[in-house]
Amino acid sequence: MTITNTAPDYGQSFARWRAHCPDLWHDYTHHPFVEGLKDGTLPRAAFLTYLRQDYLFLIHFSRAWSLAVVKAGNLAEMQAASATVHALLHFEMALHVEICEGEGISRAELEAAEEAPANMAYTRYVLEAGYSGDFLDLLAALAPCVMGYGEIGERLLREAGETPYRDWIETYGGEEFQTLCRDTGALIDRAMADRLGTDPQSLPRWPVLCRHFANATRLEIGFWGLGRA
Ligand SMILES: Cc1ncc(CO)c(N)n1
Numbered sequence: 001m002t003i004t005n006t007a008p009d010y011g012q013s014f015a016r017w018r019a020h021c022p023d024l025w026h027d028y029t030h031h032p033f034v035e036g037l038k039d040g041t042l043p044r045a046a047f048l049t050y051l052r053q054d055y056l057f058l059i060h061f062s063r064a065w066s067l068a069v070v071k072a073g074n075l076a077e078m079q080a081a082s083a084t085v086h087a088l089l090h091f092e093m094a095l096h097v098e099i100c101e102g103e104g105i106s107r108a109e110l111e112a113a114e115e116a117p118a119n120m121a122y123t124r125y126v127l128e129a130g131y132s133g134d135f136l137d138l139l140a141a142l143a144p145c146v147m148g149y150g151e152i153g154e155r156l157l158r159e160a161g162e163t164p165y166r167d168w169i170e171t172y173g174g175e176e177f178q179t180l181c182r183d184t185g186a187l188i189d190r191a192m193a194d195r196l197g198t199d200p201q202s203l204p205r206w207p208v209l210c211r212h213f214a215n216a217t218r219l220e221i222g223f224w225g226l227g228r229a
Contacts, residue, residue, distance in 0.1 A: 006155070007151050007154075008150065008151065008154050008178065008181070008182075009182075009185075010147045010150065010151075010181045010182060010184070010185035011182075011184075011185025011186055011188055011189045012189055013143075013185070013188045013189050013192045013200070014143055014147050014185050014188060016201065017140065017143065017209065017210055017213040017214075018147075018213075020210045020213070020214065021210070021213065021214040021217055024214055024217045024218055024221065025144075025148075025217055027221050028144065028148055028217050028220045028221050028224075029148055029151050029152050029155075031221060031224040032224075033046075033050070033224040033225075033227050034152055034156070034224070037156060037160075037163065037165040037168060037169065038156050038159060038160045038161075038163060038165075038169075039160070039161065039163060040161070040162060040163035040164055040165065042165065042227070044103075044164070046227045046228055047165065047227065048100070048103060048105070049226065049227055049228065050224075050226055050227030051096055051099060051100060052100070052105070052110060052113045053113070053115070053116050053119050053223070053226045053227075054096060054223075055093065055096045055097075055100075055110045055111075055113070056113060056115050056119060057119055057122070057123060057223070058088055058089075058092060058093050058096070059093075060123035060124075060126075060127065061088060061123060061126070061142075061145065062085055062088045062089050063123075063127065064123065064126045064127050064130060064138070064141075064142060065081055065084045065085045065088060065142065066081075066082075066085050067127065067130040067131070067138060068081035068084075068130065068135065068138050068139065068142065069081045069082050069085065071130060071134060071135040071138055072135055073135060073191070073194065073195070076190075077135070077187065077190075077191060080183060080184075080187040081187070083183070084146075084180065084183075084184065087176075087180055091176065092171070092177075095167070095168070095171045096110070097110065098167075099167065099168070116226050118219070118222045118223055118225065118226055119223065119226065121219060121222070122216070122219035122220070122222070122223055125141065125215060125216065125219060126138070126141040126142060126145075126216060129141035129212050133212075135191060135195075136191060136192065136195060136196070136205070136209060137208070137209065137212055139187070139188050139191060140209040140210075140212035140213045140216075141212040141213070141215070141216045142184075142216070143184070143188060143213055143216070144213060144216040144217045144220055145216065145220065146180065146181055146184050147181050147184070147185070148217070148220055149172045149177070150172060150177060150178060150180070150181035152172060153169060153170075153171065153172025153173035153174070153177060153178075154172075154173050154178060155173075156169045156172075156173060157169055157170065157173030157174075158173075
């Protein structure tokens, strides 16, 4: 698989986790939904169905990053995690509200949407990884979301032609979100080194972290499936 050659650099731990489940990672980042955003063939109704669910997703996902503030081991980790909470609540969710308002879907309607089971499964899985595990378990479950959308956005910004989904692509491919991905990668690498030392792959913890990452990636694949018209 060639994805590792062209992907942006979001740190060593992420690169290793991704290399551990290359097929799942490819299915997530090259899903037909993603290719439909790229070439503009994704039906608008499917996109809006996805976006309504994603709005609810981001509320729970912000809770999960807030749990990372609680599970952090020092002030620097707390600051990094809280910066992500802020970016989600004040920057990324604004995209959803703005696009939906343009389609005549109000904020109240967004908040009243019924949560799909695949959405519940994903966000509650991540929260549970954090509740029952430690900071690293939580970060391994959070990483596919942040970095996956970062990779997709970066690639689509380079590859996309004429598409009505340019605002979505620019949100995730743009510098602000790419910086978030790099900062999250640096946070994970530092947290791993502080807790597991220089050779984490030799430890019994390692496959557990890989499992969280792979499970969250599978749940991301399922999430694209919500985007059916
Ligand atoms: C399902 C999902 N994964 C990742 C992101 C990126 O934050 C998102 N908005 N939604």
